[in-house]
Structures are given as structure tokens and as C-alpha cells.
Amino acid sequence: MSIGQVFLYEFTQEMAGTRKTLERVPEGKFSWKPHDKSGTMGWLAGHVADLPHWGTITMSTEALDIDPPGGPAYTPFIPRSSQELMECFDRNVAEAQKAITVADDAAWSKPWSLLKNEQTIFTVPRIVCMRSFVMNHLIHHRAQLGVYLRMNDIPVPALYGPSADESGM
16 A cells, blocks of 8 residues: 555544534634633634645645745634535545545655745654644644533534544444
């Protein structure tokens, strides 16, 4: 199996669980946040929905400058509706799956850099970026979103096994 085939299996599994979580975010709670230092539920859900796009960027470019001199800075996706949230997520997942599928094994070892105003924040092999900056980052924020759901008495989906609200997957 190629690196892409192995990674795609895990990516697909994680995106299925992520979709289940995002589907439960109620539009009427987009502005809710648990603390003044926390992001809103809408911001967090938008971030989770947008993170698969970072997989496409990682596999199709050599670098991303999130605040390029003379250009627009990266702006986070903040959904205005549940439909917009899910459309963004589904589009980003499909694009990332394609980028993962077409990448040969050599592409996974190539360096990828994150920059801000032309200053390198980090440079790592693409496979490391996909694992940590995309997948682990997304899973971390998906878990935060699960806490937001719990705090609002919204059933938390079963992901790796039962949740307190669901007996299984």
C-alpha cells in the first residue's frame, strides 16, 4: 500500500466522525461560548470544517503564508448557517481526499512550510504536517466541540466507542 492509501483510510474514518459532530451543532448556538477566553461555537465549528482544506493546501503547495506582505491575511471561516457549515466541510473533505489520492509516496516526504509575513513558523515533511497540523489539530478541536455540545445538553456522538449519549457507532 502507498502512504496515501494508508493515510486516506484514517482520514476518511476521522472525517466521518467529524461530520457526525458538526451535524449536531445547532445554528441557534453559533454565538455561544463557555468562557470569555473561548471562541464561539460557530467559530469552532467553522475551524473544524475548514481544517480538511489545510490538507489540500499541504499536499498541493510547498508553503502557505498566512499573512503575506502586500496580500490578504488568512481569515477564518465562520459559518452563517448550518447548511453553509456542512457544505464547506463536505467540499473541503472531497478536495483533501483527492489531493491525498493523487500524491505519490515521494510527495509525502517533501518539505512543507507555514509562514507568516515571509517568516518561517515551521518546515516539516508533508506527512508530518498532515498528521500533526491537519489531523491531530482537527481531532483536538473536534473534541473541544464535543465539550461545547455536552455543555449545551446536545447529544455527543459516539466516535471511537460509546458516548454517554450513544451506545455505539
